[in-house]
Amino acid sequence: MGIGNDAVEIRAQGWRRLAALHGLIEAVLEKELQGAHRLSVVEYTVLDALSRQDGWHMRMRQLARAAALSSSATTRLVTRLEERGLLTRVLCADDRRGIYTELTPAGRQLLDKARPTHDRALETSLTQAEQLPELESLVAALHLT
Amino acid sequence: MGIGNDAVEIRAQGWRRLAALHGLIEAVLEKELQGAHRLSVVEYTVLDALSRQDGWHMRMRQLARAAALSSSATTRLVTRLEERGLLTRVLCADDRRGIYTELTPAGRQLLDKARPTHDRALETSLTQAEQLPELESLVAALHLT
DNA sequence: ATCAACTCGTTGCACATGCAACTAGTGCAC
């Protein structure tokens, strides 16, 4: 019951709020993206990360980090998107272990259609979260950072 | 390309950071709790939520909300914990559809052992996140709320 | 040149999750 107990409890509460907000947003995004474009949140995240490379490509490992996924999950995720023709695997010459992934035109096109859905859903989920007393301050903090 | 575009991009970036921080913390907690007590993060969350009711019980639905889980997942999670003797299902008299769950002494005991692990892991993951430039401000904001 | 230690990506497997369909129970209209 030392003096550090307050800090511990504050951290725990912060984590619970963070998790709650994350869950809320993700649920809304998932529903909207899935319903409108048959994309999961992770799939959208990957396409978005790729597009942010502006015509460039990313290695599987980078993609895994960007999506907070294990490498095995990334393998199958990329396979899934490749089978839908949204991206392609490109063998890299200078490191023959490495595999680059690139958006196809179809992938970029789907992303362009999905982005408004994503952005709108994000906004509604945030306003929704703002109504909840325990999440209000965290949402506000998110705007500022 | 209206004036609202900035706000959209800020929200998107905030969401990416939130997701990144969430993923980081959850990964650390998962590893530590699993390694030391064979508890997943969700399982810990449920036990913790129950304990916070201070001797009382919670309905499945409340538990589902607290853990940000579907009701089916909650059913199986409770079954899992019940089989390990950490909590019990209690039929409720006044609403015979409802089922309460309570911590057993063993459950409370395990939670007491796991809490220090959890709190320590949470602290280390936060200091870890503070080192990353893009997460630093969010972590700081978390302390304040 | 060779070997060991490492990284990168893939696969087998076990498992937790969500959705939809179901049963059981409640509450309200009439």
Add this chain to the structure above:
DNA sequence: GTGCACTAGTTGCATGTGCAACGAGTTGAT
């Protein structure tokens, strides 16, 4: 009381995920 819409919790099923083991390629020491 009868019927109807609703809620609570459980189950079958499909699917996405992590871990561990693996093959292929790289790097550096000797």
